[in-house]
Amino acid sequence: MQPESAAYLWDVRAAGNRVATFTAELTQESYAADELRKSAVERQLEIVGEALNKLRKADPEAATTIPDISRIIGLRNILIHGYAVVDDAVVWTAATERLPELLKVVDGLLSELE
Template structure:
């Protein structure tokens, strides 16, 4: 792994931990009615997607080890550019289900 990839993976790790903290004890309904929390989670998902985009460019070998990298980057693009069509249920699913899976992958990559 390239050194810049490790730094980006640490950024992803930090953003994933923040998301976990932001949604702790919440469900999809309470999430969708909390504008501040939605904004915070969406920002961290943007950070994750942007960091993975940079990993994919700088270190394709490491990027290949991240499942669904294209979908994660795609979500970042929607959040950043298609903000008017953001589906809270999709973001909640990403935050509550996919981010923990991603965190496990990132932690393994950093351990290697």
């Protein structure tokens, strides 16, 4: 793994943990009605996608260990560039179902480095 890879993985973990904090004790409906939390979650998912995009460029081998990396980066692109068509249900699923799975992989990679 390249030296900068760990920094990108740490960024993913930090942003992912923030998302977990921001969505704790919310339902999908209460999330969709809360503009502040939606904005915060979307921003952290942008960070996750950008960090993985940088990881893929800097360390393609490490990037292959991240399931659905292209989809994660694609969500980041939609959040940033296609903000007018963001689907709250897709973001909610990413934040509450997919992100915990990603964080397990990232934690495993980081523990290998320690």
